[in-house]
Amino acid sequence: MYQAHENRVLTLETINAYAVALRDEEKSAATAQKYIHDLNMATEHFDGVELTKAALIEWKSILVEKYAAATVNTILAAVNSFLKFMGWNDLIVKPLKIQKSLFRDESRELSYNEYKRLVLAAENAGNRRLSLVVQTICATGIRVSELQFITVEAVRTGRTEIANKGKRRTIFLPDKLRRILTKYMKENGIKEGAVFTTRTGKPLDRSNIWRDMKALCESAGVDSSKVFPHNLRHLFARTYYSIEKDLSRLADILGHSNINTTRIYTMESGVVHARQIERLGLTIT
Numbered sequence: 001m002y003q004a005h006e007n008r009v010l011t012l013e014t015i016n017a018y019a020v021a022l023r024d025e026e027k028s029a030a031t032a033q034k035y036i037h038d039l040n041m042a043t044e045h046f047d048g049v050e051l052t053k054a055a056l057i058e059w060k061s062i063l064v065e066k067y068a069a070a071t072v073n074t075i076l077a078a079v080n081s082f083l084k085f086m087g088w089n090d091l092i093v094k095p096l097k098i099q100k101s102l103f104r105d106e107s108r109e110l111s112y113n114e115y116k117r118l119v120l121a122a123e124n125a126g127n128r129r130l131s132l133v134v135q136t137i138c139a140t141g142i143r144v145s146e147l148q149f150i151t152v153e154a155v156r157t158g159r160t161e162i163a164n165k166g167k168r169r170t171i172f173l174p175d176k177l178r179r180i181l182t183k184y185m186k187e188n189g190i191k192e193g194a195v196f197t198t199r200t201g202k203p204l205d206r207s208n209i210w211r212d213m214k215a216l217c218e219s220a221g222v223d224s225s226k227v228f229p230h231n232l233r234h235l236f237a238r239t240y241y242s243i244e245k246d247l248s249r250l251a252d253i254l255g256h257s258n259i260n261t262t263r264i265y266t267m268e269s270g271v272v273h274a275r276q277i278e279r280l281g282l283t284i285t
Contacts, residue, residue, distance in 0.1 A: 008051040008088055010043040018085050028165050030145050030206075038078035056093050069096045110231040112239070114222045118213070121220035130212050132184055133196055133204065137229055139177045141236035141253055144210075144229035146171075148194050148203040155181045155195060162255070169255050237265035 015036065022032040045059055056079070063072045073095040080092045115138060122131035136142075136150055146162050149171070154160035159172050173181075181195055196204050209229055217224040233254070240250055251262040 008086075008091070009048060010039065010046055010051065014086065015039050015043065015082075018082050021085055026166050028145065031165075034074070035078040035081060038075045039082055041075070042079055051088070051091055053091050053093070056091055060093055064096070069098050072096055073098070108226060108231075109238075110222075110226045110235050112235065114220070114226065115232070115235055117220040117222060118216050118227065121216040125216070125219065127212065128184065129196060130209075130216075132181060133209060134213065134232060136173075136177060136181070136196075138232040138236055139174055140171050141233055141240070142171060143233060143255075144206045147196055147209075150181075150195050152185060152190060152192050152195060155185065164255060167255055167257070169252065171253070234265055237262070241266040 018039070019032065019036055022035060027035075042059070045062075046055070049055070060072070060076065063075060067075070076093055076095050083089065083091050115134075119131050119134055122128075122134060133147065137144060137147065140150075142149070142162065143164065146164055149160045149162045150173075151160065154171075154173060155178050158175070158178055159170055161168055161170050185191070185195060193201075194203050198204060198208075206229065213227050213229065214224055216222075217227050237250060237254060240253070241247065244250070247259060247262055247266065250266070251259045254262060254265065256262045
């Protein structure tokens with residue numbers, strides 16, 4: 001617990017101390033970045049005013065007007081984590097109650113055909129690297145932040161060990177993916193380290209991948225709201241589950257500690273259920 005001053009004010013000093021604590025807890029870089037971003041947003045709102053439970057609840061109501069419930073809860077999670085770190089447990093605010101959805105929103109999910117069009121659009125634009133990045137994420141189910149673990153050695157052996165969020169898991173690369181990556185490495189003189197890097201040799205940044213994928217939307221004829229790296233991971237999960245029906249093994253592949261998280265990835269849109277109901281033929285007149 002941080003030795004806080006008596007005044008309960010969000011300051012640069014306390015946020016920096018919290019950032020160090022997140023690193024010590026071995027939080028992923030993406031999680032730490034998101035938490036600090038949300039805390040900075042809270043700091044801007046409160047602007048040096050002392051925190052109270054009433055003020056935080058009021059801010060929560062403002063967030064509800066601006067963001068979706070799930071987004072509000074992620075922001076509150078970041079703030080509540082900080083409050084615990086400071087020892088201000090009496091200020092913690094409850095997250096919003098969200099009714100569990102039985103079906104996924106089909107308008108937000110990337111279909112196989114849309115994925116294929118994105119890959120072809122990247123190829124037609126002459127961006128071979130982006131085409132292979134998209135295929136690698138979708139064919140293995142990795143997070144975009146884990147792309148750095150796709151190395152020359154991983155392509156050679158067909159597997160890689162990923163360390164993320166305090167857990168380790170083995171990811172397998174399909175033979176077809178290995179063949180096209182091997183050709184790519186040979187053409188670009190890549191002999192060691194990460195396969196996908198910038199011109200300076202650093203691993204690709206998620207923001208660059210996101211931006212480049214968005215640039216494909218118009219030529220691919222895909223709604224931009226569906227095009228982001230994590231949706232490729234969702235497509236992998238849905239495709240795997242539709243064939244194997246093995247939720248436990250899928251959780252292992254995705255690196256989920258809680259199988260309920262995996263269930264979210266495999267939710268159906270409801271179209272299949274509707275077809276099944278139609279086939280019952282129980283409407284008479």
